[in-house]
Amino acid sequence: MARRAVVSGGGTGIGKAVARRLAADGVSVVIVGRRLSVLESTAKEINAAVGADRVSVATADLTVPEQAGALGEEIASGGAVDIVVNNAGGNPKPTPKDLAGLATVYSEVFQLNVVTAVLLTEALLPHIARPGGRIVSVSSIAGLRGSGPYGAAKAAMHGWSLGLAQQLAPQGITVNVVAPGFVPATEFWTGRLTPQLEADRAAEIPLGRAGTPDDVAAAIAHLASAEAGWTTGQILQVNGGAVLGRG
Template sequence: MPSLNGKVALVTGGSNGIGRAIAERLGRDGATVAITYARDEAAAKDTVAGIEADGGRAFALQVELGGSDDATRLWAAFDEAGREHVPDGKLDILVHNAAAGSFVTLPDLTQEDFDRVFAVNVRAPFFVTQAALPRLRDGGRIIAISSLAATLATPGTIAYSASKGALDAFTLSLAKELGPRGITVNAVSPAIVLTRHHDRLKENPEAAAREAARVALGRLGEPADIADFVAFLASDDARWITGQVLDVTGGTEI
């Protein structure tokens, strides 16, 4: 039997890439899945349709994270869009996947770029979680998608790397705070995953081979590699794991 029957999950940034793979996997495992998207309505509808075609239940809500009232808007949209699927507004699994990138070194970093990255990658998870706490059932799961960039020197993504380091610290402290409620809080740390953001590697076999050579398992990650591990953390099998930043990189740079 699916391990998440009766559970409700929210995946931010769930219409593409890793987020979509997570939403699809949680749906297959029996959860009712809500996804947020910023602008790509067609992709969000396609993700929901795919989950439903596999026998699952899903709905989408349009919320662009990074604004001062994004948490309020997100949960209002959740209640509106999920009225049929989640009439009590409660939640079991919260996956912080939505992220903003920054691909410049410090000399070229602007304050506007820094603020945007931290607003989406740090402030949004903080306050979306804060607003979710009354909804989150005891024994629930909070899972953040971090990055190997938080612990591996990557000058070309310095703001993004710092934001993921902050997310890791958030994970550790929140796990301690929510432990008495049986809620586990963990972060998943991927390296390169072949999503639309890495189309350049799909089009350049030599560059892809160089990146794959850094990975002990000899290939680059796929969204399903991350989604399957997130599904494990969301399940009861992971009930004794909390406060961890878990390397899911195939052994990159070990």
Template structure:
């Protein structure tokens, strides 16, 4: 039984391109994929020294792909560079994201544009280019997008982020329809309130933190490692018949 279960999630010989792999959710998912046997290409605008060390300690290869997703204009170049560094891409995890908080009546258009560029535009561009690549190399590919609870809700003071994450959920479904005949699955993970840099201000606000925790049935903030099983499930060869889904990992927030 143990060999059977291990085989369900065996990613030996696979290459995963993970955006936002420097820390937080992206780093945790990169490490989970590496533990399952995948080599990792981490994409981001800053050095990923710690992620590289942790992946290599597992015994997998790590390639750092430097790219500012806010200014991405040639995703094909990024994907080709990844292929040269690591080999053909089997798994794409679009995790990189930013958030800008302000009342909707006061949000600067520059903030709106930056959030949409990083969270949605670059995700589409990388997914489009990677899908072309997977088709050309005849890979049974996996594209995994990181959405949010705000793919289902509106939130407050986060209009651009909510719009982008609604877009991620819709784009996931649209791409799933078109890419399924090519053997490529497209799914998303919607994390709940996680203990990351994006929620630092909320966690430091005693009143707001208490309000959030009171609604989470599990009574705690999520940890990046809580996404490990979700990303492994969606990346696994055994999930070939799962596409177009949004898997929530939220401690029960949406059901309360």
């Protein structure tokens, strides 16, 4: 029987690349997001590429507990879940200077990046394979060296994941984080990236280029594999050397 994976934020960018990589590896993948048309287009594209109907879709706003719970029940009806990839997130607004605005933005960014991961994971947790389950959350280089609400939210994801790794290790479930560096081909950079900014950011990377969604997907695929059964509680940086040797 094929392994089953759930990938949040699976319609575009890194989530799409993860779904494509896992499906190519023979995994049955449910991609989750809020925009049905985007999810359906991605599923159709990947299924055509792999020559099999391995990607299906489910819509939910994972900041809403009731929707996360209903999604968990829907997915569990299809059997055990082997892999959970928490990729949903974002940083939708500039950081304001007034206190009311700061409170709102920090709350929104925490909801988008941390609460989505916590609720999806907890909703699926009773149904994750034991032993052999894999939970991989997508963080950011901002969680290691960033500032503002986005960096703070991603750093919070690290702490949550490390605690969860300790909790679930006796059950044979691994929990890890992948922290990408500069990956311009994602919706995170929509409306923010100029050719000059992209060139400047790439020039700061020791390996001399920006990352791609496929670079990140390869790291996630390894942590989601059977071969990664003795790797848990780790923050794997995929950043071309932009930050070295600390998690």
